[in-house]
Amino acid sequence: MIQNDLLxxxxxxxxxxxxxxxxMRQAGRYLPDYLKLKARYDFFTRxxxxxxxxxxxxxxxxxxxxxxxxxxxxxxxxxxxxxxxVLMEEGKGPLLPSVIQEQKxxxxxxxxxxxEKLQYVMDALTLTKKELNGRVPLIGFAGAPWTLLCYMxxxxxxxxxxxxxxxxxxxxxxxxxLLQKITDITIQYLKAQVKAGADTLQVFDSWAGALSPADFKxxxxxYLLQIASALKNDAPVILFPKGxxxxxxxxxxSSAAGxxxxxxxxxxxxxxxxxxxxxxxxxxxxxxxxxxIPEIKKAVKEMIDSFGSQRYIANLGxxxxxxxxxxxxxxxxxxxxxxxxx
Amino acid sequence: MIQNDLLxxxxxxxxxxxxxxxxMRQAGRYLPDYLKLKARYDFFTRxxxxxxxxxxxxxxxxxxxxxxxxxxxxxxxxxxxxxxxVLMEEGKGPLLPSVIQEQKxxxxxxxxxxxEKLQYVMDALTLTKKELNGRVPLIGFAGAPWTLLCYMxxxxxxxxxxxxxxxxxxxxxxxxxLLQKITDITIQYLKAQVKAGADTLQVFDSWAGALSPADFKxxxxxYLLQIASALKNDAPVILFPKGxxxxxxxxxxSSAAGxxxxxxxxxxxxxxxxxxxxxxxxxxxxxxxxxxIPEIKKAVKEMIDSFGSQRYIANLGxxxxxxxxxxxxxxxxxxxxxxxxx
Numbered sequence: 001m002i003q004n005d006l007l008x009x010x011x012x013x014x015x016x017x018x019x020x021x022x023x024m025r026q027a028g029r030y031l032p033d034y035l036k037l038k039a040r041y042d043f044f045t046r047x048x049x050x051x052x053x054x055x056x057x058x059x060x061x062x063x064x065x066x067x068x069x070x071x072x073x074x075x076x077x078x079x080x081x082x083x084x085x086v087l088m089e090e091g092k093g094p095l096l097p098s099v100i101q102e103q104k105x106x107x108x109x110x111x112x113x114x115x116e117k118l119q120y121v122m123d124a125l126t127l128t129k130k131e132l133n134g135r136v137p138l139i140g141f142a143g144a145p146w147t148l149l150c151y152m153x154x155x156x157x158x159x160x161x162x163x164x165x166x167x168x169x170x171x172x173x174x175x176x177x178l179l180q181k182i183t184d185i186t187i188q189y190l191k192a193q194v195k196a197g198a199d200t201l202q203v204f205d206s207w208a209g210a211l212s213p214a215d216f217k218x219x220x221x222x223y224l225l226q227i228a229s230a231l232k233n234d235a236p237v238i239l240f241p242k243g244x245x246x247x248x249x250x251x252x253x254s255s256a257a258g259x260x261x262x263x264x265x266x267x268x269x270x271x272x273x274x275x276x277x278x279x280x281x282x283x284x285x286x287x288x289x290x291x292x293i294p295e296i297k298k299a300v301k302e303m304i305d306s307f308g309s310q311r312y313i314a315n316l317g318x319x320x321x322x323x324x325x326x327x328x329x330x331x332x333x334x335x336x337x338x339x340x341x342x
Numbered sequence: 343m344i345q346n347d348l349l350x351x352x353x354x355x356x357x358x359x360x361x362x363x364x365x366m367r368q369a370g371r372y373l374p375d376y377l378k379l380k381a382r383y384d385f386f387t388r389x390x391x392x393x394x395x396x397x398x399x400x401x402x403x404x405x406x407x408x409x410x411x412x413x414x415x416x417x418x419x420x421x422x423x424x425x426x427x428v429l430m431e432e433g434k435g436p437l438l439p440s441v442i443q444e445q446k447x448x449x450x451x452x453x454x455x456x457x458e459k460l461q462y463v464m465d466a467l468t469l470t471k472k473e474l475n476g477r478v479p480l481i482g483f484a485g486a487p488w489t490l491l492c493y494m495x496x497x498x499x500x501x502x503x504x505x506x507x508x509x510x511x512x513x514x515x516x517x518x519x520l521l522q523k524i525t526d527i528t529i530q531y532l533k534a535q536v537k538a539g540a541d542t543l544q545v546f547d548s549w550a551g552a553l554s555p556a557d558f559k560x561x562x563x564x565y566l567l568q569i570a571s572a573l574k575n576d577a578p579v580i581l582f583p584k585g586x587x588x589x590x591x592x593x594x595x596s597s598a599a600g601x602x603x604x605x606x607x608x609x610x611x612x613x614x615x616x617x618x619x620x621x622x623x624x625x626x627x628x629x630x631x632x633x634x635i636p637e638i639k640k641a642v643k644e645m646i647d648s649f650g651s652q653r654y655i656a657n658l659g660x661x662x663x664x665x666x667x668x669x670x671x672x673x674x675x676x677x678x679x680x681x682x683x684x
Contacts, residue, residue, distance in 0.1 A: 159501075162629040162663060169633035212627050212659075213608045214644075245587070246607060265588060266555045285554050287504040291511035302556075317554075321504060 004136045007068045008199060010313050011236040011257040011279050019309050021336035022068040022139070023329065024240075024260075025319030026060040030326060033059050043088040047073055053124035054131055061136060063326070065333050068137050068200075071125055071193075075143030075204055078185060079152050081117040082109040099155040102171070106178045111185045115192045122196035129197030140198030142190055144205030144227075144241070145182040146220035149175065152182075161210040168219050175219065183223045187230040194234045202238040202260065203227055209243015209262075216244050221251070228256040238281060242318060248273035263288075263317030267306035281313035284332065289316075289324040293331045300335035309341040346478045349410045350541060352655050353578040353599040353621050361651050363678035364410040364481070365671065366582075366602075367661030368402040372668060375401050385430040389415055395466035396473055403478060405668070407675050410479050410542075413467055413535075417485030417546055420527060421494050423459040424451040441497040444513070448520045453527045457534045464538035471539030482540030484532055486547030486569075486583070487524040488562035491517065494524075503552040510561050517561065525565045529572040536576045544580040544602065545569055551585015551604075558586050563593070570598040580623055584660060590615035605630075605659030609648035623655035626674065631658075631666040635673045642677035651683040 002008065006020035028034045034056055037046060046052045056072040076086045076094055087095040100106060115122070129138050150164040151157075158164070168175040190201050208220055220241070228237045232255040239251055240260030251259055252274035261270045261282030270280055288299055304314065314336040320329060344350065348362035370376045376398055379388060388394045398414040418428045418436055429437040442448060457464070471480050492506040493499075500506070510517040532543050550562055562583070570579045574597040581593055582602030593601055594616035603612045603624030612622055630641055646656065656678040662671060 160629060160663065162632060162665070165627070165629040166632035169630060169637060209606060210629075212605045212630075213611075215627070243606065246611065263554045264551060264585065269555075269588065285507070285557070287502060287507040287552075288511060288554075290504060290508035295511060321502065323504070 002134050002137055002199065004067055007137050007313060008236065010311060011200060011238070013279060013311055015310065016341070018341055019304055019312055019314050019336050019339055020067040021314040021333050022066040022070065023060070023064075023316050023320050023332070024070075026064065026066055026329075027056045027070060027072040029322045030320055030324045030329060031059050031063060032326070033063070038090075043074075043090065047077065048120045050120055050123040050127045053120075054128040057124070057128045058131060061132070064329050065337070066136070068139050069128060069132060070139040070141060070202070071121070071128060071198070073121055073124070073141070075141070075148065076151060077118055077121065078114075078143060078148055078182065078189060081114050081189075082111065082181075082185065084109070084152060093157045094151060096151060096155040100149075100152045100167075100178060103174045103177065106174060106181060109178075109181055111181055111188075114185050114188050118189060118192070122192055125193055125196040125198055137199035138197055139200050139202055140190065140193035141202045141204060142186045144203050144208070144220060145179040145186065145223040146211070147205050147207045148182050149178055149219075150207045150210070152178070161207055165210070165215070168215070179219065179223050183226050187227055190227070190231055191234055194231075198235060200236045200238065200257075201231060202240055205239070205241040205244070208241040208247075211244070213246040216241075216247055217250075220244070221247055224251065225254050228254045240281075245269070245273065249275070252278045258313065260315065261317065267303060271307065279311040279313065280307060281315045283317040284315070286316045286318050286321050286324075289320065289328045289332060293328060296328060296331050297335040297338075300332060301339060304336065304339045309339065344476050344479055344541065346409055349479050349655060350578065352653060353542060353580070355621060355653055357652065358683070360683055361646055361654055361656050361678050361681055362409040363656040363675050364408040364412065365402070365406075365658050365662050365674070366412075368406065368408055368671075369398045369412060369414040371664045372662055372666045372671060373401050373405060374668070375405070380432075385416075385432065389419065390462045392462055392465040392469045395462075396470040399466070399470045400473060403474070406671050407679070408478070410481050411470060411474060412481040412483060412544070413463070413470060413540070415463055415466070415483070417483070417490065417548075418493060419460055419463065420456075420485060420490055420524065420531060423456050423531075424453065424523075424527065426451070426494060435499045436493060438493060438497040442494045442509070442520060445516045445519065448516060448523060451520075451523055453523055453530075456527050456530050460531060460534070464534055467535055467538040467540055479541035480539055481542050481544055482532065482535035483544040483546060484528045486545050486550070486562060487521045487528065487565040488553070489547050489549045490524050491520055491561075492549045492552070494520070503549055507552070507557070510557070521561065521565050525568050529569055532569070532573055533576055536573075540577060542578045542580065542599075543573060544582055547581070547583040547586070550583040550589070553586070555588040558583075558589055559592075562586070563589055566593065567596050570596045582623075587611075587615065591617070594620045600655065602657065603659065609645060613649065621653040621655065622649060623657045625659040626657070628658045628660050628663050628666075631662065631670045631674060635670060638670060638673050639677040639680075642674060643681060646678065646681045651681065
């Protein structure tokens, strides 16, 4: 039994006496105890060692007071499990030396060994679940197929993702084969995460916003809908299509339990586009955590006033930045907890 | 007299027998003749030598067939004229060694010598106007105050503009002083551009989309409205608030003649948000110029069908990318010209 199940109740559309709160990327980056581990172990050692991943996952629960734990991992473990090499240089972002260029590259990707290759994620989830001892729910996650395609085709981060888009525009059938293959393995992966202990799942479509509305509908949305539908009897799914405000209505009619909202839309607009039908999560500007604490508290109150306190999960509109003082992260969480639900 | 005044008529809301077309960043980047000049002269030599700027401005008129010329220059000439050093490393973007951090830095900025210091822009406009000989209109431009603040505070490009936002959140009065100072000089600068030969003006708010709707309304919109209002009797103004789809309604009620639209909104939505009140410009995904030519032509037709052929200027949703083949840029322009207006 989970003692603080506010997050899960908000996702089910049940009444919550207080707004639940967590922060994307809350495990890592800005926390001094994380930085100590980072100095000793490289990125994939931290991800692939269940004891380290569990320790990092738990840090913000005790130190910042969030209402959920999200497993410390990375969306690029899926391309790795499919056979692509992924290097992570500290401060530089990911690098995939071999990229997908044509159908034979897609054919060469493995999809049959995900549970075996990503056993370390399952072990980390099971260990974290045990150590959480029912305090708060545990969130598992995966990257959205479009976002993973971006990295698998570009080989690294990009401002425009024009190589990924050129690939989709010039070889649409190959792109769809790749997206379907990623979708299939992601569904397996997320189901395994639930078996290993995840109470809810988030799908990060970090680069959705690079696409026009028509291209999002072609290259991202169908795969998000497949994932939400395939998981609907396993655990509540939160879709986070960063930048794709234009798709909120369609996604609100999917099998997802919640939608993550970035900060470039007003809460009222987000409620309107989703017809007040679905639980929303977001959408504090991560940069606003650099504002003075009284400003943070004021803005949090305004945000909850605008979203409303029900069917709502307070969060940032994207990941917390490394340069945020811990006291400011705490102030954000406190402000949510101090909000008086009518 | 201007022979091809389609652009100006579209901005006035007059009937156009064909959709006018130009491309942001059309002068430079992808054109082989530009690359030859780039190999011989550094960036600010190209910008500050009227003969070079005029030659670069004219290249796409003859070579790609666009319906307007936009003066080859840079938005960072304003911070330069205000006394900040701006370095431009090829392929690396701008670098401002001294940044704005507090009120005394704002106080030290000059606003009295813009016409003198930027005389080379006026000379380039006058020379280009003469060489155009009335073929097509000449567009002048400036950066929006918020976007210039971003560079003046960060000192270089950023994914998140979190330093600029931190500055605005922690020292809002200083930020507003800076924004007003940039606004005042920008109005002087744009008026001088009209006197020197610009037929219309575009204001680039390239980093509007970093802001939440509430912060855009606080830190960008008032200054865009001031600029549009101050110039309304001088020349038609096009505002391009990249990413700020949420502000389209407010901006459609401003003194601007047109609004530039990025590709992350459907034409129908853009028309709805602006109540069919104002001329819209855009919004082809720049990456889609990497698609096969038949796909480009098909997408252009769909775009015009959706915007409608009146009160409309075909353009990209952001600047053309350096890796676009010239034949693809030409196909984009041709497709607009081939569109049969009912």
